[in-house]
Amino acid sequence: MKAREVMSYPVITVTPMTTAVDAARLLYSHRFTALPVVEDDRLVGIVTEADLIDDSGRPDASPLLVRDVMSTPVESLTPAADLAAIARIMLAVRIRCLPVVDGLRVVGVVTRRDLLRAGLSHTDQGLADEIGRQLAELDTPNRWRVSVEAGVADIEDYGNDRRMRDRAAQLASEVPGVVQVHARHQTPDPF
Structure with missing residues (x-):
């Protein structure tokens, strides 16, 4: 915005x-x-x-x-x-x-x-979309899965670089309307 x-x-x-x-x-x-x-x-x-x-x-x-x-x-x-x-x-x-x-x-x-x-006018989906847009600029879009509920962002990271994950959490926390961020490593689905 x-x-x-x-x-x-x-x-x-x-x-x-x-x-x-x-x-x-x-x-x-x-x-x-x-x-x-x-x-x-x-x-x-x-x-x-x-x-x-x-x-x-x-x-x-x-x-x-x-x-x-x-x-x-x-x-x-x-x-x-x-x-x-x-x-x-x-x-x-x-x-x-x-x-x-x-x-x-x-x-x-x-x-x-x-x-x-x-x-206050941000919807959870709008926040998730904005975080996803910013993370796509940080690394490939398919590395991240983002959801937001009541302003709390949950970032699933399918990459292995912890520093990149920490940077993603920092970027997400700077999006107006985000009140908290959880970022964690996810292993890819074997299927």
């Missing part, structure tokens, strides 16, 4: 000159955790709830602007980015929202909530 299939759009953005108060109102009214910051139709940063909460050290006389608190540079994705890779980035960098860009233009955002929704 790709970013374009789960991203939220149209995107609500702010500019560096937007006041922090206005950005906070947008976040609150739309129940967002972050807003892409654009200038001349290109992504220049992101402003999050945490950015807007931490305004320590600012004199009260000057209005706080998004440019004063936004994070830059900002991680972004292409519409073709893979959901498993997106999830890994979000967890590793501990971020909740990634802008999706086509060239330099923001065309959507992927949030943790989008990933959860995508994971």
Whole structure:
């Protein structure tokens, strides 16, 4: 599954000159955790709830602007980015929202909530098909037999390379919607 299939759009953005108060109102009214910051139709940063909460050290006389608190540079994705890779980035960098860009233009955002929704919408058969597709790229398709029940993937490996089996289990565990993986060696049917 790709970013374009789960991203939220149209995107609500702010500019560096937007006041922090206005950005906070947008976040609150739309129940967002972050807003892409654009200038001349290109992504220049992101402003999050945490950015807007931490305004320590600012004199009260000057209005706080998004440019004063936004994070830059900002991680972004292409519409073709893979959901498993997106999830890994979000967890590793501990971020909740990634802008999706086509060239330099923001065309959507992927949030943790989008990933959860995508994971919940997966059927067991759809998960098995996705795991099977990925394993076919790892080694010959007839090496593996995959089944999924309630998000638990069972991989039967008819090959003899344990490292390959471990790699297959790792790939399967990265498929959004998979909650657990069992991979085991199978001997071929003698018939």
